[in-house]
Amino acid sequence: MKRVSLSVLGGVVGLLFFLPLLWVVTNSLRPGSETFANLSPLSWQTFVELRPTVTNYASLLDSAIGRATLNSILVSAATVVLGLAICASAAFGLAAFEFRGRGLLFGVVVLSFLVPFDAIAIPLSTMFRDWHLTNTFAGLVLPGIGNGMAIFLLRQFFLGIPAELVEAGRLDGLGWFGVFRWIYLPLSKPALIGAGLMLFLFQWQAYVWPLLIGTDAKHILGPVALSNLQGQNFTDYGLVFAGAVVLTVIPLVVIAGFQRYFVQSVSSTGLK
Amino acid sequence: MRQRQGLIALAFLAPALVCLAVLRIVPAISAVVESFYTESLLRGGRVFAGLGNYTDLLSNKDFRQSVGVTLLFTVLVNPIQVVVSFLLAVLFTQRAAGARLWRTLVILPIATPPAVSAVIWSVIYRPDGLANGVLERLGLPAQPFLTSPSQVLPSLIVLLSWIGVGYWMLFLIAGIQEIPAEVREAALLDGAGPWRRMVSVVLPLVRRPLAFVLVADTVSNLLVFAPVQILTKGGPNGNSNLLMYDVYSRAYAIGDIHVAQAEVVILVALTLAIVAGQFRLLRGDQ
Numbered sequence: 001m002k003r004v005s006l007s008v009l010g011g012v013v014g015l016l017f018f019l020p021l022l023w024v025v026t027n028s029l030r031p032g033s034e035t036f037a038n039l040s041p042l043s044w045q046t047f048v049e050l051r052p053t054v055t056n057y058a059s060l061l062d063s064a065i066g067r068a069t070l071n072s073i074l075v076s077a078a079t080v081v082l083g084l085a086i087c088a089s090a091a092f093g094l095a096a097f098e099f100r101g102r103g104l105l106f107g108v109v110v111l112s113f114l115v116p117f118d119a120i121a122i123p124l125s126t127m128f129r130d131w132h133l134t135n136t137f138a139g140l141v142l143p144g145i146g147n148g149m150a151i152f153l154l155r156q157f158f159l160g161i162p163a164e165l166v167e168a169g170r171l172d173g174l175g176w177f178g179v180f181r182w183i184y185l186p187l188s189k190p191a192l193i194g195a196g197l198m199l200f201l202f203q204w205q206a207y208v209w210p211l212l213i214g215t216d217a218k219h220i221l222g223p224v225a226l227s228n229l230q231g232q233n234f235t236d237y238g239l240v241f242a243g244a245v246v247l248t249v250i251p252l253v254v255i256a257g258f259q260r261y262f263v264q265s266v267s268s269t270g271l272k
Numbered sequence: 273m274r275q276r277q278g279l280i281a282l283a284f285l286a287p288a289l290v291c292l293a294v295l296r297i298v299p300a301i302s303a304v305v306e307s308f309y310t311e312s313l314l315r316g317g318r319v320f321a322g323l324g325n326y327t328d329l330l331s332n333k334d335f336r337q338s339v340g341v342t343l344l345f346t347v348l349v350n351p352i353q354v355v356v357s358f359l360l361a362v363l364f365t366q367r368a369a370g371a372r373l374w375r376t377l378v379i380l381p382i383a384t385p386p387a388v389s390a391v392i393w394s395v396i397y398r399p400d401g402l403a404n405g406v407l408e409r410l411g412l413p414a415q416p417f418l419t420s421p422s423q424v425l426p427s428l429i430v431l432l433s434w435i436g437v438g439y440w441m442l443f444l445i446a447g448i449q450e451i452p453a454e455v456r457e458a459a460l461l462d463g464a465g466p467w468r469r470m471v472s473v474v475l476p477l478v479r480r481p482l483a484f485v486l487v488a489d490t491v492s493n494l495l496v497f498a499p500v501q502i503l504t505k506g507g508p509n510g511n512s513n514l515l516m517y518d519v520y521s522r523a524y525a526i527g528d529i530h531v532a533q534a535e536v537v538i539l540v541a542l543t544l545a546i547v548a549g550q551f552r553l554l555r556g557d558q
Contacts, residue, residue, distance in 0.1 A: 006368035013360065014374030017434065021380060023402055024392055035395070039405035046405065090288030099278030105285060112292040114547075115300050118495045118516065119540050122523050123306065123533060124299035146291025176280050207387040207498040208520075223387035227502045230391045237395060244388050252383035 021248070022047050028056050028245045032238030056242035064217065065243040068225035073250070075137060075221060076203040079144035083199040084192060086145055091154035092180045096166065106155075113148030118208045125212040135216045144203040150195040157191035158184060193261040197254070204251050222247045300540065307534035318530075325534035335535070337510045338518040341425070342494070345514060346546075349429050349493050354486050357437050358478075361444035362470055375445075379438040386435060390502040393431040394418075397503070418504055421511040428499055428512060436492070440485045447481035448474060487550050494543050515539050 027035050029052035038046045060066050094106055124143065125134075133139035161184060169179050185192070210221040220228075226243045229235060255262050310321035329335045364375040381389065396402040397417040404414040417427045451474065459473045475482075497516040500506060506513030506521065519539060523532035 003368050006363065006366050007370055010363055010368060010371055010374035013363070014377035017381065017438065018377040020392060020396060020402070020434065021384075023396075036398075036400050039400060039402060040408060042405045042409040046402075086287045086291060089284045093281040093284030097277045097281035099275070099281050101278070102281070105289065108289065108292060108297075112296040114544065115296060115540060116491055116495055116543060117296070118497060119536060119543065120296065120299040120303065122519060122536055123303040124295065126529065127299060127302065142291075143295050146288055146295055148292060148296070151288060176284075180284070205385040207385065208516075211501075223385045223498075226391050227387050227498075230394055230502065240391060240395070244384070244392055247388050248384045251385075252380070255383055 019047070024241045024244050027237065028241035029053060030238060031055065032236040032240075035237040035241075056236075056238040057246075059239060060242050060246065063239060063243075064220070065222065065225045065229065065239070065246075067217070068220045069222045069243070069246055069250075071137075071219060072204060072222040072247070075140045075144075076200050078137070078141045079203040080196050080199050082141065083145040083147055083150065084196055087147055087150040087195060087199075088154055088185065088188075088192065089180065090151050091158050092184055094151070094155045095158035095161075096176075096179070096184070109148045109151050111148075112146070113152070117143065121208045121212060125209075128213055133213070135214055135219050137214075137219060139213045140210060140219065140221070141203075143209055144199060144206070147195075147199055147202065150198050153195050153198070154188070154191050157188050161187055190261055193258050197258055197262055200254060201251065303533045303536045303540075306530055307537050310530050321530070325531045326538075328531055329534055329538070334510060334513070335518065338506075338513045338515055341511060341513055342515045345425055345429075345496075346490065346493060348425065349432060350486065350490050352429060353433050353436055353440060353489055353493075354482070356433065357440040357485065358444055358475075358482065360437065361441045361448055361478075362474060364441070365445055365448045375441075378441065381435050382439045384435065387498040387502060389431065389435050390499040393434075393499070394503050397427060419508055421508050424504055424508065424512045428496075428503070431499055431503075432493070432496065436489065440489055443481045443485050444478055447478035451477050483550070487547055490546055490550065491543055494539070494546070515542075 023046065026047055026049050029049045031053065090109070094102065094109070121143075128134060128139050133142070165183055165187075166179055169183050174182065205223075206221070207223050207227075210224050214220060215224060222243070226240065226247065229240055229243070307325050308321060308323075309318040310324060311317075312319040360378060364371050364378070384392070398404075399414065399416070403417060407414060415423060417423050455473060455477070456469070459469050464472065495516050496514055497520065500512055500514050500517040501520065504512040506517050515535070516539065519532055519535045522535060523529050526532075
């Protein structure tokens with residue numbers, strides 16, 4: 001009996017959280033003119049569409065949001081590749097060597113993620129304006145690649161790699177880059193995926209920075225484009241909802257694909 | 273040998289250190305420096321202003337209201353989100369049919385970028401939107417939500433909790449799952465009821481993840497921007513004008529970049545002070 005009531009309670013909570021998303025998906029499969037047609041009174045048809053149409057998704061393809069979504073994918077992918085290279089190499093420098101000032105450098109890394117990025121976005125954007133990086137992909141990608149949290153996460157993992165392996169590699173004639181490339185990286189797949197997810201989500205969810213630095217038609221990112229559309233007078237909500245679904249499904253697929261690592265990286269940032 | 277090691281390590285560290293210095297630390301310092309200057313029309317270019325920008329801010333009515341709104345928001349949103357995440361984490365770690373599926377449904381909104389969530393909720397909160405549709409079905413009168421001075425903050429809190437609670441719950445679920453099975457069983461054998469087990473057994477044992485969630489959640493809520501910019505523009509009458517949005521509108525709508533930098537400094541200082549305070553408070557517990 002207790003089990004059943006817990007299950008029912010969980011179900012009610014789960015559905016409450018799910019309803020807004022379900023409503024968005026349903027309306028993305030309906031012409032925009034019908035968005036508000038099923039709300040008064042509310043019925044099961046509010047959340048289910050029996051004759052779904054994909055016209056909203058089709059018109060998404062050649063709308064501003066389609067282009068912006070491609071930009072988001074491009075910027076996030078570049079961030080993950082460059083960011084992983086830079087952060088993993090830094091974590092290796094902090095984990096594999098003993099030298100004077102190591103603690104200090106590690107302190108710099110920790111300090112850099114204590115200052116929240118969104119708060120310094122405005123001073124940074126005035127710097128980027130002086131450097132002519134407004135409305136460039138470089139300007140959008142750069143702030144995402146040096147991620148103190150990702151360095152921290154990778155360093156923790158790298159510290160667990162036994163020194164004997166490194167010595168053996170060195171005896172076999174590997175240079176330090178070889179040790180990094182052929183010993184550390186292959187052994188650290190879970191941590192690399194966790195850090196990669198962190199870099200990806202930072203960039204995919206960003207709003208303040210792309211709003212400050214990249215708003216022309218060629219460089220605008222998905223969330224900014226979507227919120228621009230929402231502000232207009234004659235908004236096609238079918239299109240807005242289709243865009244919202246696409247911008248949600250892409251990270252969802254990535255998170256779901258790496259679910260194990262996502263939870264791992266989440267819990268290790270919280271507990272260590 | 274050690275010196276050589278240091279040089280090699282530095283080579284591996286250099287790209288990241290340059291990025292962190294240029295993209296995180298220099299802008300923070302530049303905000304502090306710029307906040308002491310002002311643009312002079314008479315002499316052209318910037319002149320040293322001392323604490324002028326800060327005194328301007330402190331005597332500014334809109335800024336003072338914004339600080340008040342932000343503090344009220346902070347005091348409301350963080351306890352609500354932490355308590356709800358904890359209760360949901362306890363609920364979803366019980367053995368019950370479908371628990372995994374229900375938990376997934378709560379986590380789903382994590383994937384939605386905050387700006388996209390704000391757009392979605394702007395449609396939900398419309399006078400003819402989903403929220404009023406639900407109220408009508410329950411036989412309740414329609415509400416103004418975002419256009420009412422008293423309902424705007426609660427409306428934002430609901431939307432932010434929809435985004436955030438599932439995420440914070442993940443940390444607490446991980447913490448609860450680390451509690452050894454023997455401890456739970458011992459409590460059961462002692463005849464502790466469910467409420468007693470939650471308060472006396474689970475709660476003290478997840479204090480560390482709970483502390484992390486409280487601090488990280490507070491920081492992220494101090495920086496709320498997208499929902500304000502997309503849904504309310506700080507209104508009505510400044511009742512949702514959170515600091516982060518006030519900084520933005522001061523820098524770009526009002527165009528006073530130096531005063532805005534002073535406000536950035538105050539915002540970062542406030543963030544660090546609250547984080548330090550919470551850490552001290554939680555450490556004092558031990």
